[in-house]
Amino acid sequence: MASFAPPKGTDDIVPPASAAWRAVLREWDTWAERFGFGLLMTPVFEATELFARGVGESSEVVRKQMYTFEDGGGRSITLRPEGTAPTVRAYLASGVQGAWKVAYSGPMFRYERPQKGRRRQFYQVGAEHLDSEDPAADAAIIELGYRFLEALGVPGVEVQLNSLGDPEDRPAYLTILRTWLEERRDELCEDSRQTMELNPMRVLDCKACAPLLADAPTPVAHLGEDAASAYAAVKELLTEAGVPFVEEPRLVRGLDYYTRTAFEYVATELDAAQTALGGGGRYDGLAEAIGGRRVPGVGLAMGIDRIVLAMGGTQATSPLDAFVVATPGRDRHARGLVSRLRLEGARVDIADRGRSVKAQFKAADRSAAPVTLVVGDEWDQGEITVRRMADGTQETIGIEEITQWLEL
RNA sequence: GUGGCCGUAGCUCAGUCUGGUUAGAGCGCCGGGUUGUGGUCCCGGAGGCCGCGGGUUCGAAUCCCGUCGGUCACCCCA
Numbered sequence: 069m070a071s072f073a074p075p076k077g078t079d080d081i082v083p084p085a086s087a088a089w090r091a092v093l094r095e096w097d098t099w100a101e102r103f104g105f106g107l108l109m110t111p112v113f114e115a116t117e118l119f120a121r122g123v124g125e126s127s128e129v130v131r132k133q134m135y136t137f138e139d140g141g142g143r144s145i146t147l148r149p150e151g152t153a154p155t156v157r158a159y160l161a162s163g164v165q166g167a168w169k170v171a172y173s174g175p176m177f178r179y180e181r182p183q184k185g186r187r188r189q190f191y192q193v194g195a196e197h198l199d200s201e202d203p204a205a206d207a208a209i210i211e212l213g214y215r216f217l218e219a220l221g222v223p224g225v226e227v228q229l230n231s232l233g234d235p236e237d238r239p240a241y242l243t244i245l246r247t248w249l250e251e252r253r254d255e256l257c258e259d260s261r262q263t264m265e266l267n268p269m270r271v272l273d274c275k276a277c278a279p280l281l282a283d284a285p286t287p288v289a290h291l292g293e294d295a296a297s298a299y300a301a302v303k304e305l306l307t308e309a310g311v312p313f314v315e316e317p318r319l320v321r322g323l324d325y326y327t328r329t330a331f332e333y334v335a336t337e338l339d340a341a342q343t344a345l346g347g348g349g350r351y352d353g354l355a356e357a358i359g360g361r362r363v364p365g366v367g368l369a370m371g372i373d374r375i376v377l378a379m380g381g382t383q384a385t386s387p388l389d390a391f392v393v394a395t396p397g398r399d400r401h402a403r404g405l406v407s408r409l410r411l412e413g414a415r416v417d418i419a420d421r422g423r424s425v426k427a428q429f430k431a432a433d434r435s436a437a438p439v440t441l442v443v444g445d446e447w448d449q450g451e452i453t454v455r456r457m458a459d460g461t462q463e464t465i466g467i468e469e470i471t472q473w474l475e476l
Numbered sequence: 477g478u479g480g481c482c483g484u485a486g487c488u489c490a491g492u493c494u495g496g497u498u499a500g501a502g503c504g505c506c507g508g509g510u511u512g513u514g515g516u517c518c519c520g521g522a523g524g525c526c527g528c529g530g531g532u533u534c535g536a537a538u539c540c541c542g543u544c545g546g547u548c549a550c551c552c553c554a
Binding site for chain 2 (some may be wrong): 073076126128129132133150176178180181182183184185186187190192259273321322323339341342344345346347367370371372373374375393395396398424425426427428429430431432433434440442444445446453455457458459462
């Protein structure tokens, strides 16, 4: 037998499970629009250099997780591992001046060993607010993500918040941190000792060293004046908006471009390996890092795979309002009825022609539609039979009453 | 990149330790019982290179080696 399995670490997302995905994407569109974010679509592949410079050479993503290949023209191409760098590139490419609020959704790619909630091709929704330094933009982004998860009914969502400070404050802080880490070098795990050389701040995130790091100097305790007042403003605005959050001084994100605000949405009810539903932060230096002018910005990204996991298969609503069954010889009438109902906005389906009534009812049952409409000889009297599938009760009604009966 | 577990029907699995006629079950699917009624019941049917390759043997789903795939965790992250 031929193997039709998709490539390692990728999935076909098929019904009925895909219903949850559809719900997530719809909810995202709704909330992004409510918050005033336009739609952005960028290529799924970009020049490798964009991510190398944007995401950062010291990040795990760039060092060993990129899908990179050479195209027919000898260019080094990379399947996008995240959406922020492409967004900033698109902003610079578009020639737009001033604030830009965009939202996107689509597949991202990272070459890793797959496991639960972590795939080589995974899906994110994201939003970015460019050319804004106002902490209100940070707060609105965080609120957007929170409202979205709330509306989906994701249980146990916790917003974790931190500030990583401005680039100008970074060298002084890093010196303090390095010194502190050096003094305890022997107590750190092997990974942390390596991370220390590459990007000392990320050591703070090491779970194995967590007890030791409880007293480590944190970026939020060494903020410059501007970053400190911005952080205070973000917290105040979130409180006013009614978005609960917890401060997490050792929260450090894996991508190198973050400055000031950093946050994560954590699903406290999931296993440790999948708790990170999404996150984001401010990236005031990113546009310059990829060779553009200074464009401060803040954004968020969330993993649809993780959100669906956290929702725990809660979607139970029927995908159809009605299923139509045709008795022998009534197929044309039945199909005409289906067309009419669809035009009126109903979600209706019908089986292939030539199937026995019994087989059609079986299909109706499987479709989970709450009612079945039977088109039979009563059609000639302007009537059809409607059957409630839950309890098997049925009655004959006038054709014109259908719309009303379906409560459309 | 590291480690554990697992590959037999569409799905879940038994059979593997102790090699031996045509490889099984449940569920699902299709048809019939009921030529206009599903979900229950009864009957029938389709559907298997036992992951792949090599080796041992008179004989391999079963033993050995390799390989590929799946899965979970570490790392990291979404």
